Amino acid sequence: MKRSFDLVLVLALLAVLAIPLMFLAIAIRASSPGPALYWSQRVGRGNRLFSMPKFRSMRVDTPVVATHLLEDPSRWLTRTGSFLRKTSLDELPQLWSILRGEMSFVGPRPALFNQQDLIEARTSAGVHLLRPGLTGWAQIHGRDEISVAEKVALDTHYLAHRSMRLDFYVIALTALQVLRRDGVSH
Structure with a gap:
């Protein structure tokens, strides 16, 4: 059921967002040298690595670490980067x-x-068995502002209580937080 929901929603969103995505890519390319997309090595289900695309918001020479580990993250942002984030x-x-x-x-x-x-x-908590998400229970409870231990506790809660109803709740809260720009550090 969850995979079917993902496929239907992603196809609908891609149909609606195709042209805006193209304009964002052009704006990124025009504002700084380098590609529009940044492909990041991420850990997926079962701890398998996969390449995850994001619109590039940082300069191409930015160190490959989590943003919160950079000494001065704003120094690495492109002209469009702050807006994108x-x-x-x-x-x-x-x-x-x-x-x-x-x-x-x-x-x-x-x-x-x-x-x-x-x-x-x-x-250790068994969370690695889940498919990673665009958003999640930990995202709506602190995003960039919570510790690893808190993230894992929240991820473990999601593992134990996951359902389509909870997913709809997480998506709705994520949309609200994005509109309010809650929990965005850079």
Whole structure:
């Protein structure tokens, strides 16, 4: 049921967003050198690596670490980067990963390949068995502002209580938070 929901929603969104996505890509390319998309190595279901696309909001020479680990993240942002991040538009290319079945709309956010503490904690809790999501229970409870331990506790809660009803709730709350720009650090 969940995969069918993901496919129907992703195809509908891609039909509606195809032209806006193209304009965003052009704006990114015009505002800084480099590609419009950034392909990030992420940890997926069963701890398998996959390449996850995002609209590039950082310069091409940015170190490959989680944004909160950069000394001064704003220094690395492109001219369009701050806008993309505050509006969460940089996340839209992940619709491709949902279409491919590497991600779902709701699940734990995929860890970077080098976030060993998060990967190990999720594996110990069994969370690694879930398909990662564009948004998730931890996202709506703090996003970039919570610790690894809190993230894993929230991901474990989602694992134990997952349902389509909970997914609809997470999607609705995510939409509200994106509109209010809650929990966005950069």
